[in-house]
Amino acid sequence: MITAELRHSAALLAPLGRALYDLDATTLWERETATLPRSLARRRRAYRDFARRELGPRAAAADLDPAGYDPRPLLAAAARAGLQSEMLPAPFGTMPLGSLLRRSLFHESLKAEELSTVCAGLGLGLLAHGLGTAPLLLSGDPTAIRRWLLPLSRDNRAGRPRLAAFAITEPAAGSDVEDSEGAGSARIGTTARRVPGGYRISGQKVFITGGAHADLVTVFASLVEDHGTRPRVDRDWTCFVVERGTPGFTSGRSEHKLGQRAADATELFFDDVFVPESHRVGAERSGWALNRNVLNYSRIPVGAIAVGIARGATEAATEHCRSTTLGGRPLLSYQEVQLALADLWTETMAMRAMVWQGARHVPATQGVSSAVKTFCGDRAVAVSTRAIELLADHGAHTAGGVEKRLRDGRLNQIYEGTNQLNRLALIESQWETDLGGPRVA
Amino acid sequence: MTTVAAAPAEETTQAERSLLEVVDHFTALAGRRLFAEESPDGDLAAVDPLLSRAAEIGLLADPAAESGTWGAWGTHADDGGPALTLAMLRHLARTCAGLATTVHAQGIAARLLGGTGSADRDAGASEQTPRRLTAAFTPPAGLPIDPRNAAAGLRLSGSVLTGDCRYSVAPGTPDAVAVAARTEDGGWAVIELPQPAAGMTLVPTGLRIGLRAATFLDVRCEETPVTDGQIRARGAAARTAVVQAVACDWLGQAAIALGTAEQAVAEARSYTATRVQGGTTIGHHPAVRLLLARAEHDLAVLDALLTRHAHRGLRGFEADDLLRWAMDCRVAAGELAGEAVTQALQTLGGYGYMDEYGISKRLRDVTSLRVLHGGPDQLLLARHDLGEEA
Numbered sequence: 001m002i003t004a005e006l007r008h009s010a011a012l013l014a015p016l017g018r019a020l021y022d023l024d025a026t027t028l029w030e031r032e033t034a035t036l037p038r039s040l041a042r043r044r045r046a047y048r049d050f051a052r053r054e055l056g057p058r059a060a061a062a063d064l065d066p067a068g069y070d071p072r073p074l075l076a077a078a079a080r081a082g083l084q085s086e087m088l089p090a091p092f093g094t095m096p097l098g099s100l101l102r103r104s105l106f107h108e109s110l111k112a113e114e115l116s117t118v119c120a121g122l123g124l125g126l127l128a129h130g131l132g133t134a135p136l137l138l139s140g141d142p143t144a145i146r147r148w149l150l151p152l153s154r155d156n157r158a159g160r161p162r163l164a165a166f167a168i169t170e171p172a173a174g175s176d177v178e179d180s181e182g183a184g185s186a187r188i189g190t191t192a193r194r195v196p197g198g199y200r201i202s203g204q205k206v207f208i209t210g211g212a213h214a215d216l217v218t219v220f221a222s223l224v225e226d227h228g229t230r231p232r233v234d235r236d237w238t239c240f241v242v243e244r245g246t247p248g249f250t251s252g253r254s255e256h257k258l259g260q261r262a263a264d265a266t267e268l269f270f271d272d273v274f275v276p277e278s279h280r281v282g283a284e285r286s287g288w289a290l291n292r293n294v295l296n297y298s299r300i301p302v303g304a305i306a307v308g309i310a311r312g313a314t315e316a317a318t319e320h321c322r323s324t325t326l327g328g329r330p331l332l333s334y335q336e337v338q339l340a341l342a343d344l345w346t347e348t349m350a351m352r353a354m355v356w357q358g359a360r361h362v363p364a365t366q367g368v369s370s371a372v373k374t375f376c377g378d379r380a381v382a383v384s385t386r387a388i389e390l391l392a393d394h395g396a397h398t399a400g401g402v403e404k405r406l407r408d409g410r411l412n413q414i415y416e417g418t419n420q421l422n423r424l425a426l427i428e429s430q431w432e433t434d435l436g437g438p439r440v441a
Numbered sequence: 442m443t444t445v446a447a448a449p450a451e452e453t454t455q456a457e458r459s460l461l462e463v464v465d466h467f468t469a470l471a472g473r474r475l476f477a478e479e480s481p482d483g484d485l486a487a488v489d490p491l492l493s494r495a496a497e498i499g500l501l502a503d504p505a506a507e508s509g510t511w512g513a514w515g516t517h518a519d520d521g522g523p524a525l526t527l528a529m530l531r532h533l534a535r536t537c538a539g540l541a542t543t544v545h546a547q548g549i550a551a552r553l554l555g556g557t558g559s560a561d562r563d564a565g566a567s568e569q570t571p572r573r574l575t576a577a578f579t580p581p582a583g584l585p586i587d588p589r590n591a592a593a594g595l596r597l598s599g600s601v602l603t604g605d606c607r608y609s610v611a612p613g614t615p616d617a618v619a620v621a622a623r624t625e626d627g628g629w630a631v632i633e634l635p636q637p638a639a640g641m642t643l644v645p646t647g648l649r650i651g652l653r654a655a656t657f658l659d660v661r662c663e664e665t666p667v668t669d670g671q672i673r674a675r676g677a678a679a680r681t682a683v684v685q686a687v688a689c690d691w692l693g694q695a696a697i698a699l700g701t702a703e704q705a706v707a708e709a710r711s712y713t714a715t716r717v718q719g720g721t722t723i724g725h726h727p728a729v730r731l732l733l734a735r736a737e738h739d740l741a742v743l744d745a746l747l748t749r750h751a752h753r754g755l756r757g758f759e760a761d762d763l764l765r766w767a768m769d770c771r772v773a774a775g776e777l778a779g780e781a782v783t784q785a786l787q788t789l790g791g792y793g794y795m796d797e798y799g800i801s802k803r804l805r806d807v808t809s810l811r812v813l814h815g816g817p818d819q820l821l822l823a824r825h826d827l828g829e830e831a
Contacts, residue, residue, distance in 0.1 A: 256797065
């Protein structure tokens with residue numbers, strides 16, 4: 001609120017002084033959007049409008065009854081809106097050519113925040129496609145890009161939704177496969193064996209987002225030799241594309257989980273699945289580096305998901321305080337309430353600043369990405385918890401719109417590597433430079 | 442895992458020890474009935490028969506019956522202090538915080554009625570089965586110390602009750618409502634209304650993040666007639682009952698949060714002893730050990746705070762001292778038990794997030810407890826307004 005007295009006083013400033021004084025009544029969202037290059041600002045508005053229009057009406061029901069939620073209409077709407085084909089420029093995709101190299105991570109992060117502000121679960125169901133296709137792009141393998149990524153992107157661009165899912169986690173290996181230290185001894189069970197014309201893949205993956213509906217999965221398996229050497233993730237991992245309908249490839253149950261419930265977390269089974277050599281992504285045994293780099297790129301948008309969750313909690317809490325009276329006055333008018341709200345807005349702004357700064361790192365950097373993911377995941381939980389506290393009893397009720405954000409945000413401290421693991425990833429990344437640690441052979 | 446320290450051994454009577462054994466038998470039964478099949482909140486249809494069983498064995502307080510002496514917040518706390526009740530709730534919460542909350546809610550309503558007897562007991566009701574009660578007060582709105590809420594809640598004008606009271610907790614469908622109402626002279630009245638009562642409606646508050654085994658109701662009164670016989674206390678006696686109910690409510694919530702978190706940490710510790718990563722059980726990894734160590738520390742601090750005055754009879758407390766201690770416990774429980782559960786969940790990684798492992802339910806439950814009948818800022822401000830301890 002800018003008082004009349006302040007405006008009057010400002011009017012007495014010299015012209016330059018007046019020009020340097022921002023007295024516009026503009027939302028923080030608009031102010032921050034205005035700092036972006038025009039093309040990004042335009043996209044941010046488009047993502048926000050899409051999220052409000054398409055995710056808003058679906059969010060509550062999908063969270064309440066994820067088993068009854070059919071993701072296909074939303075996937076189709078997202079495809080038509082160009083959200084599922086942004087990894088490539090026209091004519092194959094919808095990413096502006098000028099943004100392809102240096103801003104695609106920024107696009108993905110803006111999209112992640114806007115979708116997750118409305119519903120992180122529905123948002124994740126859409127964003128999982130980008131993760132599923134990331135190995136194809138980041139492998140740098142022209143064959144994989146041409147054979148898989150171009151048709152996927154083209155179909156989505158044409159409004160025919162086709163979904164990819166990224167499959168690394170196994171029942172006995174979660175954080176192991178996201179960490180250098182654990183990789184050497186990880187009990188990885190999914191293996192690929194060379195056979196004439198291709199490979200046979202056997203094993204199981206768990207918690208695969210989009211696994212229930214994906215048309216194809218980018219799956220990581222250890223290449224095993226006949227002489228029985230124990231496979232190592234960091235030496236033998238290789239990425240393959242497995243299409244739905246391939247004999248021996250099935251999906252199992254989708255887990256019942258605390259939050260982000262609209263996005264499935266599904267078991268995948270590979271029972272001696274044959275894939276031809278053309279389904280291998282990149283070179284044999286390049287999977288470890290490919291996996292790590294996918295995570296370097298994905299952890300920034302994952303941080304942005306956390307920003308969206310915190311923003312959703314903040315906006316819901318603000319709305320509650322605006323519309324609720326206590327002692328005959330709006331809750332918003334109480335100073336202690338204003339202090340708490342200010343904390344929520346401030347924390348969310350700090351998270352966003354970190355994501356936007358992180359998204360400027362091209363190529364994506366392990367230390368930065370892990371720091372962004374960790375900080376934002378932790379703060380999203382803190383902001384959501386504080387918002388619940390602010391709303392008190394109302395905050396614990398579904399109708400308050402805040403408790404869901406806590407449930408959703410809690411996942412951001414776990415997936416894409418737990419936050420403990422990501423802290424160690426930051427140290428690993430900067431070991432010889434910022435930390436001055438001894439060089440590792 | 443540290444066992445419940447209801448009281449120093451030398452101060453725990455045989456009767457109290459026996460009662461805690463009964464509680465443990467009951468919680469084992471409750472665990473089997475509630476969680477026989479995978480479900481995020483258990484089989485909620487089992488809650489009502491479990492409460493009947495809890496009433497039969499004397500865990501539910503009843504202001505009208507002898508059995509209420511030893512139930513949660515029964516009259517034993519008047520002289521013996523809250524220790525036994527807090528231990529009971531802590532034990533119950535290890536199986537299900539929602540179930541513990543229902544037993545607690547019955548006790549709070551009974552305490553609000555203050556052992557004044559229940560003249561309106563249904564003629565046909567069994568003396569062995571206390572009626573289900575819910576307490577209608579809205580802390581901190583019910584506190585005389587919060588000026589923001591002077592006009593909030595239920596008000597008794599003459600012989601008519603008007604207003605509403607949000608988030609009353611009940612053990613299932615209540616047979617009667619224990620009301621804390623403001624009177625025209627600025628004081629308090631404690632009223633017992635049968636359910637149903639003319640002009641009074643009980644409205645379910647809707648889906649919550651946790652404590653789903655408990656029933657949450659908004660009590661709405663519109664020109665509800667009140668007879669002299671339904672008014673259990675007025676003036677100073679009523680205020681004492683209201684303050685005790687509010688304070689005991691927060692203390693019980695803290696105990697339930699502590700029990701919930703203790704069980705989460707125990708389950709996390711078991712998990713870390715069997716789950717292998719990096720070639721060794723994850724319990725050997727410093728990152729995981731730190732998570733558990735922090736949780737254990739938090740619970741030890743909360744335990745110390747909760748047992749600080751637990752053997753002091755409620756009758757011997759100054760009202761403000763009791764409120765101060767209760768607020769400290771509730772605010773600390775929200776932070777410490779909440780943090781401990783989230784640390785425990787983190788040790789399980791992705792599995793912790795899945796309903797199947799049960800820790801996510803404990804996180805939902807402690808989140809509910811964190812704000813039940815008042816957010817921390819409200820409690821802290823109210824505590825400040827009480828002034829310094831004498």
